[in-house]
Amino acid sequence: MTLAQLKYIITIADTGSMNEASKTLFISQPSLSQAVRELEAEIGVVLFRRSSRGVSVTQEGAEFLGYARQVTEQYELIETRYIDRANVKKRFGVSMQHYAFAVNAFVEMIKQFGMDEYEFAIRETKTYEVIEDVKNFRSEIGILYQNEFNQKVLNKLLTESELEFHPLMECSIYAYMWKGNPLADKEEVTLKELEDYPCLAFEQGNYNSFYFAEEVLSTYDYKRLIRANDRATLLNLMRGLGGYTLCCGIICEVLNGNEYCAVRLKSDERMTIGYLKRKGMTLSPLGEKYLEEIKKYRPMGTGHF
Numbered sequence: 001m002t003l004a005q006l007k008y009i010i011t012i013a014d015t016g017s018m019n020e021a022s023k024t025l026f027i028s029q030p031s032l033s034q035a036v037r038e039l040e041a042e043i044g045v046v047l048f049r050r051s052s053r054g055v056s057v058t059q060e061g062a063e064f065l066g067y068a069r070q071v072t073e074q075y076e077l078i079e080t081r082y083i084d085r086a087n088v089k090k091r092f093g094v095s096m097q098h099y100a101f102a103v104n105a106f107v108e109m110i111k112q113f114g115m116d117e118y119e120f121a122i123r124e125t126k127t128y129e130v131i132e133d134v135k136n137f138r139s140e141i142g143i144l145y146q147n148e149f150n151q152k153v154l155n156k157l158l159t160e161s162e163l164e165f166h167p168l169m170e171c172s173i174y175a176y177m178w179k180g181n182p183l184a185d186k187e188e189v190t191l192k193e194l195e196d197y198p199c200l201a202f203e204q205g206n207y208n209s210f211y212f213a214e215e216v217l218s219t220y221d222y223k224r225l226i227r228a229n230d231r232a233t234l235l236n237l238m239r240g241l242g243g244y245t246l247c248c249g250i251i252c253e254v255l256n257g258n259e260y261c262a263v264r265l266k267s268d269e270r271m272t273i274g275y276l277k278r279k280g281m282t283l284s285p286l287g288e289k290y291l292e293e294i295k296k297y298r299p300m301g302t303g304h305f
Contacts, residue, residue: 003075005039006068008032009047013065017054066136092286093121095133096143097214098202098231099273100252105293113286124231127214128207134276135161140287142276143294145248147269149218153211158276167274168291171299173216174249174262178238183263190266191220198224198243200234215246216271235260248273249299 012021012032022029040047047061057065096102106122123133131154133139146154146165158165175189181197183189199222202214210218226243228234235256237243248271249262275291277283283291 001039001042003072005035006072008035009039009061010065010068010072012036012048012055013057013061016056018050070137090117090284090286091119091121092284092290093123093133093139094141094143094290095123095125095130095139097127097130097145098124098234099143099248099250100231100255101250101297102143102294104252104254105290105297108293109286109290112289118286126202126204126207127212128204131157131161131163131276134163134278137278140277140284141290143273144276145214145216145271145273147216147271149216150211150213153209162279163276164279165274165276167272168294169248169297169299170270170272171248171250173265173267173269173271174247175244175265176238176247176249176260176262177244178235178242179259179261180239181242181244183244184261186263188266189263191217194244195223198226198237198241200237200243200245201225201227202234203227203229216269217246217267231256250297252297 008021008025011024012018015021015024018029018032022032025032036047043064045060045064046058047064048055049058094102094106103122103124106120110118110120121139123129123139125133127144130139130142130144134142142163144154155165175183175194177184177197183193183197186193199215201218204212204214226237226241228237234243234245238245238260246265247262249264251260251262275294277287
C-alpha cells in the first residue's frame with residue numbers, strides 16, 4: 001500500500017469516474033485501474049463498483065476511504081509544515097443533532113480561542129451522519145441524545161464504530177413552540193392537547209428509522225406530522241402553522257430569539273444528551289473547552305445558563 005494509491009482512490013471517489021480521475025491525476029486510465037486492483041487485492045476489499053455510468057464506492061470501501069483521507073490529510077499537514085515551511089492551522093470540528101445551545105457553545109469556545117491559529121468546522125446534521133463524522137475523523141466530538149428506546153441500537157452501532165458515548169445531562173421532555181401558540185401559556189401539556197397542531201420532526205434521509213429520530217416518542221401515531229431538514233424551517237413552521245417539536249427544554253434565545261418557548265410534556269419519558277468521541281482518544285484542548293461550554297447549559301427545571 002502506498003500513499004499514491006490512497007490518493008488515487010480518493011480522487012476516484014470524489015470524481016465518480018475512472019476517466020475523470022485519470023485526467024486529474026495525469027496518469028493513464030489503465031495504469032490507474034491497475035493500481036486500484038493491486039490495492040484491492042492487497043487489502044482484500046472491493047473498493048468500487050464499476051458500471052457503464054461510472055464507479056461508486058462500496059460500503060467497505062467507504063470505511064477504508066475514511067482512513068485513507070485521514071492518512072493523506074496528516075501527510076499534507078506534515079509536508080506543509082516541514083517541507084513548505086508554512087503556518088498550519090490546527091483543526092477542530094463538531095457534529096451534532098439540531099441543538100441551538102450546542103451551536104452557541106461552539107460560538108463561545110471560538111471567542112475564547114480565536115480564529116488566527118485554528119480552523120473550525122461545525123455540522124448540524126442527521127443522527128447517523130453525526131456518528132459517521134466522528135468515526136471517520138471529520139469531527140472530534142458528536143452531540144446527540146439517547147433514551148430507553150434507542151439506547152440499545154445506538155450503543156451497538158457505536159461499539160462497531162469504536163466510539164464512546166459520554167452523558168452530559170438528563171432531561172425531561174418539552175414541547176417547543178411559538179409563543180403565539182394557544183398552548184404556550186400552559187405549565188404542562190399532553191399529547192392529546194397537541195393533536196390539533198402539527199408535530200415537526202427532522203428528516204433523517206436514508207436512515208429514517210425510529211431509532212435515529214432526533215425527537216423522542218418517535219413511534220407515537222401523530223395525527224399531523226411534518227418533516228423538515230433544518231432548524232430555521234422548523235421555526236418558520238412553528239410560527240406559520242402553530243407547529244411544535246419535542247425537545248430537551250433548553251432555551252437558547254441568543255440564536256433563536258425570544259419568540260419561542262418550551263412547555264413541559266406530561267410524560268415520564270426522559271432523554272440523556274451526551275457526546276461521542278473515538279474510543280481511547282484524548283480530547284484536544286478545544287474539545288475540552290467546548291464541553292466546558294456545553295455543561296453551562298441546563299434543562300428547564302434545573303436552572304438556566
